[in-house]
Amino acid sequence: MSQCAPFVALILSGTVDKSAAEDLVGISNYGVPGHVDMPSGFALPDGTVAVSANAVDIDIQRGAVAFQVTPRLTGLFRYSYLGRYIPPDGSLYDRSFDVRYLIAREDRDGWIPAVSVGLQDFGGTGIFGAEYIAASKHFGEDVTATLGIGWGRFGTHNGFDNPLGIINESFEHRPGFTGIEDTGRVAFDRFFRGDAAIFFGADWRPIEPLRLSFEYSSDAMTQERPMGLRYAMPFNIGAQYRFRRGGTLGVSLLSGSTLGVNYGFTLDPFDPPSHSGREPGPPAIGPGTAEPASAWQPVPGADRRAALGSAFAEQGLVLEGIRVEGDTAVIDMGNGRWGAAAQAHGRAAAILSARLPRRISIFRLRSHVAGMPVTEVTLTRADLEDLEHALDGSWQSYARAGISDAVVSSGTGQWDPAAGLWIYPYVSPFFFDPDNPLRADAGIAVGGDWSPARGFHLTGEVRAKVVGNLDEADRPSNSTLPHVRSDAWLYARESSFFLPHLTADYYWRPGEALYAHASAGLLERMFGGVSGEVLWAPPGQRVAVGMDLSYVRQRDYDGGFGFQDYDTVTGFVSTYYDFGDGFRGQMDVGRYLAKDWGSTFAVTRHFNNGFEFGAFFTLTDVSFDDFGEGSFDKGIGLSVPLSWMTGKPSRNRMNFQFRPILRDGGAQLALRDRLYYMTRPERQEELAARWGRFWR
Template sequence: MVGGVAAAPVLAQDPALSPPSYPPLPAPSLNFYGSPGLLDMPSAEMQPDGQFSVSYSWFGGQARYNLTFQALPWLSASFRYNGIQNLSTTSFSTYYDRGFDVRARLWREGRYRPEVTMGLQDFAGTGVYAAEYFVATKQFQAPALGFGGATGKLKLSAGLGWGRLGSYGAIGNIGTRSSFTPGSTGGTLSYDQWFRGDFAPFGGIEWQPNARWGFKLEYSSDAYVAETQDADVFVRKSQLNFGAEYQATPRTRLGAYYLYGSEVGVTAQIQLNPFHPVRPMAVPAPLPIVPRSDWAKTEADWSHNWAQSAESSLTLRDQLAQQLEQDGLILESLEIDSTRAEVRFRNPRYRSDALAIGRTARVMSRMLPASVETFRMVPVRSGMGLSATEIRRSDLEMLEHDAHAADALVAVAGIGGAAPLPDAALVSPDLYPAFSTSVSPYSAPAYFDPDQPFRLDLGLDFKASYEPAPGWVLSAALRQRLWGNVKNGRASNSKLPHVRTDQMEYAQYGTTLENLFVSRYWQPDHNLYARATAGLFESMYGGVSAELLWKPVDSPLALGFEANYVVQRDFDQRFSFRDYKTFTGHASAYYELGGGYQMQLDAGRYLAGDYGGTLSLDRVFDNGWRVGGFVTLTDVSAEDFGEGSFDKGFRFDIPLDWMLGKPSRNSFGLTVRPVQRDGGQRVYVPGRLYGQIRDAHRASLIDQRARMWE
């Protein structure tokens, strides 16, 4: 049998991925610092695992922009950007400050035991908001009192704070502590100050009568010395704060408050969780597997004679290509004999390679003759075979309706390396040369200019790509800025070569050539992947680049080496260059820690000629969400580096299919540095290897094994 029974596509929707209804609240409410808490004071609560929260708060001439990520069920990290008006101890009309917080839960709430959390606030900043604390929170059922529903929640919190949170009503002292010093460059850990100086109690109560409303009362231990005693930012008359909050949608919360006996405050919170997409995923349902016992009834149906006909094999290849195309997949080649078939395919549609492999296996089960028992699926990217999943057809037929099908299929499937393209493979015709174009919006932000903390350019990217043969890519992007104010930013004051801090100069031109390069990808040996790229890599640099990656399919460890010779482009971003040129390169180690956590260590020479290393830690979710941070230390001194002392930052990547509910491999991401300086900077080279390859290797496929049946 060469054909199969086609099923009409229907939309499949997983009820578990539907947006949450209002009860219960999606997460603990946040305080003015973007962490779970009351108003200004923290609570011991943790957000749901993986939660990513963005919040804005304002009161008394102070604005705080907060980003918080629940990295582990018991650990969260926050980044905050603050603006304080009329802080007369500084030379700025508005004093801007950046800070990092971290919170760790010491133990969970029990029947009689409260939840207890330890926090470090602004532990690597200038110290304007530096504080440490222990806080306990206990929850109780409470009457709704006319707000709807039978019962609500009552939360009691109490704690001890140091630093800012120990500046009013101190009940004791541990050692000495330095005060806030205006003009400090910050960026270094002030561990010698942690839990030092006066400590004071704080506490409060939060009543949530239903899933939408919350009311708060707290006693604050923050005297706001810098704002009310050393300056006249606002007048503090009381340590009691009051507020009400409203859950406007499952992801947004608004609040209004009366603070310190004199000030009105507001907050707005957006809480996103990778496990709860904005829209449930809706994709065409896969073709059902039709067991051979349903249609191969005679001895002739099981015959191997068809394999002797070259015409039959070509017909099978074309039918497979047509059916895979309906699933958004592209057949690269088919190698087949009477009992075994290998399909190499591209996956431009689905973020999950496990899903693409499962759909390919389904198509093979419906289209191939009954005698073919062994299926081998090889995802291909940039002309390279990434892995090979081998499954017995009889296992597919037996397990489709099994309650534990995902785990059972992994147990009987083999996942290994992809061999070179067999000589006998039937390559799909007319795939090469391939030409594609696209138009997409772009955004280019610039952060933390003291005159204007956030600047932004918006426009369109016009992209074109040409693939003359497998593994070869010629790509170009023309950028047209439509609106923006990055060009009005401040000039660089860096002591190092201006390898990144001339962003303002590059933003002066409206129409630019973003990149123009040619890349070659290939596999020099088993477990080895290689890339060579030449041209204009990005807006600031062009040159030549080579990369080699060792990554066994079943290993959590990968090792890579990259070498680049780059020349700085002229500000107009056409075909001319500036005088600055340098060699830069890194040796890299990648390690999958399990549970979606990935660690990367890079060591080598950076763009400014400095030597050092970068440690990165990311959490990658099965649906494509990625949140992580990085720290770079080089031989550049803190004084020469400038504000921030060393390079560090965080990044996040949100997949478009999570937001749109439609399959897509595209995503929206940002990298945010507290300050952009020239030390510890790398060139951006399109198409680096590890990210392309890891997604189709064993760990990722095992993590997403349930998607093989979607």
């Protein structure tokens, strides 16, 4: 199923939520909780990501990623291949979004079923467009049943007059799909309109890993019949086997005539495949040395500092400076390993307790990001010794710690020039090309960073393509806007050896709760210039506000130092808000690369282990017609910490973005280091949320 290849990386990296099997919540061929094709009223466990891929005959293939946004709200992105859909033999690659809401939770001991209302393909071409209300109930531990009513596709077999017509006669008629210009628009005028039909389904688990499904489908498959699909009857049957270590494999017989196969798995953020704790334990709290404190004042000698720096390095930390004032040690430090900053502070405190003189009893730990001081945590030797083995040591250590904005108090003033070099294999995927749903280049990347002074960095990277097919794309852009993104394929075609970025950056703190960054050079693959950003993020507050402004010129296609004629000024005012319970929002208002004005809205759900899932959309003064196919920019993203996958400490992440189509409207500059996301892990609000790892 090469057309579903964009999902292979997720499939290979996944784990399975066993609770979904225990509760007999199956996933339908459309990727939502359901039976075979028909949806059920159940919801997935909170936070779960469900990935599925299926093939029906040879000409119908789908892949889907569903996310249980809240205990009641489910969102889904689906990518489908329909062979011979466009006469005489043209194929269609279709992108669509679903949303569904759990109206009522099931009462397992009573008679109340789980009831969900859903919109299928509400923002795509409408080929799979449908709405439904489904009610599902468990009968014992091994049987579930669903009764539902559907509209759109789910109202095409044995349909009857829409019962909602008694509310308003407009519900009796469903407008048709008028053409490609409608793609991407939310079809409000078609929701729950037209004929309705009844569907039902049932699942039975005869043995633990096997699920058998039977359903009466209200989908007459009118879109697929011209492709050669044989429709014999409205009944579907299926069998699905769940493997011991994860994943499900199933087969189905659709309409009494057509064979289908499917594979799926779920990711449960609360149940990682490799649990944490595989790293070495932290150093023990020590009594300190017998040296006089004066031997370390005000700045320890090179030998002492080198020995302390080595101890920090063993724990994945960077000792950037130390100053001793009486009984207090001020430490400037960087965190190169730990996803939870509290864990870095805990290990640093343990090192200091053992290696500094006993009379140095107060430790002021100042965390730094790119040379900027972010947060200062003040701990006492007495508290560390008292709480190391306390049952509620995490809570008490947080309550006793002094946490403040690091810019308020002075640091060590020390800095040793630092340099780093990295070599790694890279993969640059490009999803959903209408001619080929998966294009990608792979090769070797060599990069480096040199910091001659605190906050100043020279950073660059060079890439050499080894294999790939991005250069095979040859679809000319038909955009009426400046081609700020729609010509991206030309960059891959012109050069296999290129500079993705080469910049001079300066990071600093202009004042309390303020962060700043200035950058100049080759900012990203397609644009170079100068850029500046300021962030106001008061410690411990839900809201933060940033402003960025850039003057950029479009780079030559060969990926070198040359530029084209197109230039522009782009910038935004960005508001970030923490809604609580892991939900964060961002709104950018400003001018985009194609000189359009508008706003981008994004919501992300963040879990304490670093797992993230989010969605975004952009609306600008570019009309839907001028934007072209897709109507407006939108997408979903998944970010998985490497530590979640391996159980080993790491700050690296795997990022996946599913954007239906890349156009010029609503295009932003791809700046690598946004201040809010750089500094948040070290700021007080995140430090407090993950303080439970202080003693880890």
